[in-house]
Amino acid sequence: MLLAVKRYFKKDLIPLLADLRLAIVLLLVIAVFSILGTVIEQGQGLDFYQQNYPEEPALFGFLSWKVLLTAGLDHVYRTWWYLSLLILFGSSLTACTFTRQITALRWFSRTWNFYSKPRQFGKMALSTQISKGSIDQLTELLAGKRYKTFHKDGTMLYAHKGLSGRIGPILVHASMLIILLGAMYGAMTGFFAQEMVPSGNTFTVQNVFDAGPWAGPQIPKDWSVKVNRFWIDYSPEGRVEQFYSDLSVLDDQGDEVKRKTVWVNEPLRYRNVTMYQADWSIAGVRVKVNNSPILQFPMAAIDTGDGGKLWGTWVPTKPDMSTGVSLIAKDLQGTMVVYSEKGELLSTVRAGMSVDVNGVTLSVAELIGSTGLQIKSDPGVPIVYLGFGLLMLGVVMSYISHSQVWALQDGDQLYVGGRTNRAQVVFERELVAVLDELSAQSASEPVKDLVVS
Template identity: 25%
Template sequence: MSAENKKSAFARIWNFLISIKLTIALLILLSAVCVIGTLIPQNEAPMRYLQLYSKSTYNLFSALGFFDLFHTWWFIALISLFTLNLIACSINRLPRIWRLMFHGATILDDGLLQGLALVKKFNLKKFTPQHEEQIITAIGNYLKKPSLIKNAGEWHFFSESGRYTRLGFYLTHLGLVIIIVGAIAGLLGFQGYMQIVEGQTSNVIQMKKSNAIKKLDFGVRCDKFEVSYYEGSQRPKDYKSVLTIIEDNKEVLQKTIEVNDPLIYRGIFFYQSTYGAAPDGSGSARIRLTQKDGGGKHELEVKVGSTASIPGTPFAIRANEFLADFSLGADGKAFSRSEQLNNPALNLTVLKDGTENFTTWVFARYPDFHGKGDRPFDIQLLNFEPTYFTGLQVTRDPGVWIVWLGCALLVVGTFVAFFTSHRRIWLRIEEKEGEFKAVLGGSTNKNHAAFAREFETLFKNLKS
């Protein structure tokens, strides 16, 4: 391929990248994609999608990547092309912006005069060094102290302010590019879930999207979990965990976390997400036993898996199993539907002289349920303090600080681009046949109405 053909091919690619039509098309496509990503739930389980869509629709959406849309190759390709378009357009405009900032005209000649929207002409009866200082002061009060170039019979004043405000849209573009780079960098991170029983240590994360297991090279210990409830209900008011980071058998960091107040270690965020009763059903129960023969009432505290004697009787009671959300399966076996305390139940065995007398379930929400049969006690579950697990959402996003930097630049750039302007004033004074003819010109790239009012005021001051 000849050098001319190579140049022609590069020119075609460049013209494609700087095309406004390309920008508009990409913005429309990206907006449509974001709408799709909003309407279709993202990263749900397949069964959830099959409840919402038919099998054929599910297969189509799955093939197109609509269920994890913002991580598909084609979405990343669209974002990358938009980034290139943004960079190319910015570079293409740079020479013109550079000339306006650093090589703009400082002398008001006739060519420049024809291109100005704001022009005023007036005559001065005389022009002395004192008048020169007065003009410099007057213009300086509106913009900055003007420069002065003297030629034979001519005085050229020039003042400007806000030269660098022309870079505002570059800051905006740079902020967008950095945000996109940060979002792509975030793909190198991960998001998952940890479940740690109070008093135990874990380094195992279940990944959110694939349910794969990831192991950290340090451990997280749940030293304590606390939950408080609204008065008179089982609705949680607040819950928090005391976490300790264990690395190389040393405690390196400890923090009490709550919702939206995570522990952060080595760029990994540990958020308080959920909680529940430990799957092993461990905990401590307080029960009340009422003897049917009128022998009185007994309140005992017993831990799951242990036995406690009933004072003054040949009986003892053993706590076998605790279920946080009791239910019966089709086979008649008890199980817990969830790890939340929706229907707490405790399985107890009463022993007499070391021999099993009867076994029953007692329910915190149904204290008057005592089971069937001729039994020596009615039993009530007064309270149960389970051993809790804390559920942690674990996130590592290496692009998060990059995104924050981009957002800061975007805000600053937007402010500069919309609320500041590059304003310029020229004044030419010529001496002709004993008279001094003055021409005042002004220009701004934004907020023309406000500048026009200031320009009119300056004209009146200079004329007087």
């Protein structure tokens, strides 16, 4: 039974996995689903998908939120079928590496032999013979062309250069396997969270939208983050130019261990967790009614129906809260609109100013902003970066020509032959130049035509 299994793996399964056509098909399928994972928003809530991918009308006639969630297209990179594709593709690369690339390298090692008979040179891609040629002079000339030379019995020579051109394809395959391992490790251990935190508050990561099955140790539990301040820079036309968050990382004793101001494309990184500035909101407003202490009221987002942003709150103007006014703001520049209970426009007011409404003086101290942070951890990223670095190195190495030259001294005749795996014309010109110089040094007859077979 065990013998039959081994025979099946060796004769059927491994050749199938090493088939280039299978690798190409798997790579195309992975590319398609990776594109879907980029186009379709990942890790969002149920309401988001119901709103953006309704059943009627379904996108492309079939892609509704039910289909999307059932197929796992809301978390493509962590689905069992996507990981299975990566594993299958990795198995194909591994099989191809061992059955083709490493086998080719072993075949190359067997070519490190010496030819002892003149007729053997006739089978080479390039071959010739030189009267009165010297194998020692040829050795010097080849060394000048950066060839590594080897001798046997003083009459046989083997030389080669560009060995990295043979290793390059193996390095490419290995780097792709490293990239796949990094992607799978990141998918299984990473997480993605979002937090909307008012300025001045401290938070721990709670709102995790997407996480791998082994992400538990990556989610911060022994440290928290304080939003020291949040502010927005506006252009003279009133457009948002940039928004900033001054963040402090606190240990479990409440001591600050790191502090940084973040903005879009400038995140804070701590213990493999990265915090990006992604959004903003208005959390509340601080006001005084006549001579009362400063009161803080939360502000809620108002659905405008056109994608615009408005926030509003209700402020009582009587102690029994029987009457009040509504405050509406659209940004953190401080200007708010005051409406009556009947929806009538009463006035506008800015932070630091006051207005008389309903027989009282309403003073606005400040608007409180909230920072929207995206928090993610992907431990597989360093592995993926290492893989891409090796991939680029392997591709460059693969373009290096691996050239080999053999020579045999038989009396006063010197037989020379060689071959290369690419850049055939360049190699031929190089070998002809070496042989012409050798012929000149030995004052022999001109080199016979180089035979190209």
